[in-house]
Amino acid sequence: MTCLAERLARPEIVALGDFDIPPRAVPGDTIKLDANENPFEPLGPAALAASVNRYPEPQPARLKAMLASLYGVDPDALVVTRGADDAIDMLIRAFCRPGDDAILIAPPTFTAYAHFARLQGARVVEHYLGPDFALDAQGFVAAARATPSLKLAFLCSPDNPTGGIVAADTLCAIADALPETILVVDEAYIEFSCAESVAREAVRRPNLVVLRTLSKAFGLAGARIGAAIGSRALIALAARALPPYPLSSLSIAAALDALAPERRRLHADRIARIIAERARMAERLRRASGLDRVRDGGGNFLFLEAKDPAKLRESFAAAGILARFRETAAPGGVRLTIGTRAENDAVLAALGIGDSPVGSRRADIARDTNETRIAVAIDLDAAAPRRIDTGVPFFDHMLDQVAAHGGFSLLLTCTGDLHVDAHHCIEDCAIAFGSALSKALGDRSGIGRYGFSLPMDEARAEILLDLSGRPYSLFEGSFAATHIGAYPTMMTAHVFRSFADALRATVHVRVAGEDDHHKTEACFKALGRALRQAIRREAGGVPSTKGLL
Incomplete structure (x- = not known):
């Protein structure tokens, strides 16, 4: 017996599972290394704006200008969204007709691409990454050409959860090989890698879009500020799928604080610290007897392959550590966010490979x-x-x-x-x-x-x-x-x-x-x-x- 809501809902919604985000109702002292957040609190108070009784600008001019400067593009080639997730949803709603159109993804990858497509009623076509999670660019193009009514193809570089990087020239070549498909390149983690951004290439191509976010490198996951970058015509059309006032005044204030010139040097230092901690953790975790593989990619995380994931889960739970278990991505797969040095030391201690902790000063x-x-x-x-x-x-x-x-x-x-x-x-x-x-x-x-x-x-x-x-x-x-x-x-x-x-x-x-x-x-x-x-x-x-x- 179905309930009224199920009888009235769109079939796509009934068939759609819950979003792939586990509950986080945990004690306040839990070490949260499961969501790829920046471990450092935002720089600046972002105090309550005096004008919250007024609607904010739909696309705040100052924020657009600061993001455009940060990413090296013109403000007209960028639309500000509620995190990169909102940009994914915007693109799918703008270009995919329910029941008719499709998107192409390369699993294992960010689960939001498939989620939003299914929410819209679009088909999801999968071309899996090859050995060692490398992208077969020719195979990806062939899969795209073989898919009827393919509107969007998504690639994440660095990839979530594997950390793999697709070279900028390869991404541009894929876009050029698919002139009737929009290639969406998700660069959410690029600040933590040596990868070259294709944002400026997206401005020059009619079928290339780049996604960026302030959630990771700038520590604003809770503010939900992202951007989609592409040609002016594409961005202007896709933005029609956004609500009238997509951003809150408080989120705008937090972003402006974080992007202020005097903060940039500290953000760069924090990114460098996370990268250094990622390398330290990778080197130490490779000594752990319970891990088959430690992948040190380009994100603010590591991808581990545990011999006994149930045992690892128990060890982490006993130590109050949250990690993201992704066994659908690889046997024993675990995505471990890089935290503060103290948090990372707690992980090492939970695995029995830690040193006596020395307090950070x-x-x-x-x-x-x-x-x-x-x-x-x-x-x-x-x-x-x-x-x-x-x-x-x-x-x-x-x-x-x-x-x-x-x-x-x-x-x-x-x-x-x-x-x-x-x-x-x-x-x-x-x-x-x-x-x-x-x-x-x-x-x-x-x-x-x-x-x-x-x-x-x-x-x-x-x-x-x-x-x-x-x-x-x-x-x-x-x-x-x-x-x-x-x-x-x-x-x-x-x-x-x-x-x-x-x-x-x-x-x-x-x-x-x-x-x-x-x-x-x-x-x-x-x-x-x-x-x-x-x-x-x-x-x-x-x-x-x-x-x-």
Whole structure:
């Protein structure tokens, strides 16, 4: 006996299974490595917009321009969608007639292509990947030519879940070989690979569309922001299948925050960290006795082939780890998203191949005011990279000296009201730097805590530093020059006070000499050397008889 809803529904809906997304109602401390999300929180608050009582722009001009610049195309060749999933649905609804038309896919691949096609009532034709999950381009073209009423052919590069990459020239050759079929190339994971994007080629070809997303590399999976890129005529027509207001104001605000210029360097650093972690995890997992194969492809994930997937599932469940088991893709197939280093170490521990964990001393922060927008990333246990752009070149040099002599990685970017003067940028950068350093130190357990001083030519700077948890700053010294380049020397004492307050540290500075450049640089170099001593890992717990700092 069928229910009323089943009797009234379209047959395609009745026949359609649930979307291939398992429930995630799990404890808050679960390690979620099953959905290929970026493990880092978005950069920027994306605060509630004051205009949520108004409908947003259907295609926000600023966001389109920023995405177009990011992908190297003209804004008219791009339509913004609710993630790449929405772009897939849009294309199928725009070009496929229910019961008549077909799409071609190359399994194992992203399941949404088939899902949305079946939802529309379109036929799904499958041309499976060959040995080692390689694409047989000639066979794919032959399958397309043999399929009546084929409207769309989908290829994912890097592929989900295998991570395989199809070369850009091969993709263009396939599009050229199928002039009456639209080839859709899904580049959701391309930022994590060495693959060349075909976005610019899509603009020049009438039958090539590229899908991009901010969900993976930019950590905005919850905001649902993606894009379809192609010729102006194709994009304009396909966009007719979108609802009138496809994007929420809050999602637009989150995307604009994430794509702000001062955030780009930190996103690039995060991507590099995920790629490095992917390589580390692949190397370590190849030692696991319970795995037959570890595929290190081009995404933010690994594809594993487990000897006993049921046992692996139990091990992960016991450790509170979620992974995506894809045994329809390969026997024992498991797609494992790359998380933070701590999360990845938990995976290794669950497999019995982990080392004693060493806590990460990294921090990323974004600090926005009406005067400045600042993004900072710091890693106390890595000496590089160091890239600073405050808008005040001499101050860039000083902060670089602190990081270089402190022996830690520092990325800091600031845009601010330099048209007024340098005060706000310098002050706020000192606050953001100190805040990030404090966050990276955590509870300050096992550090040296104290640090000391240094001479520079005729100048001498003495720094007494205590990472005490109690902010206090004392600056003794003066400068004859008002500026060094665009840097006001009067700001030096203010920098140390702002830094000490944000770091929650006691910082005493005494400087003397003849050359104001030497005196200023000596102060910052001495701070770096003092920090090198104070942040150094030592045996033991919190370095205080109180038991906390």
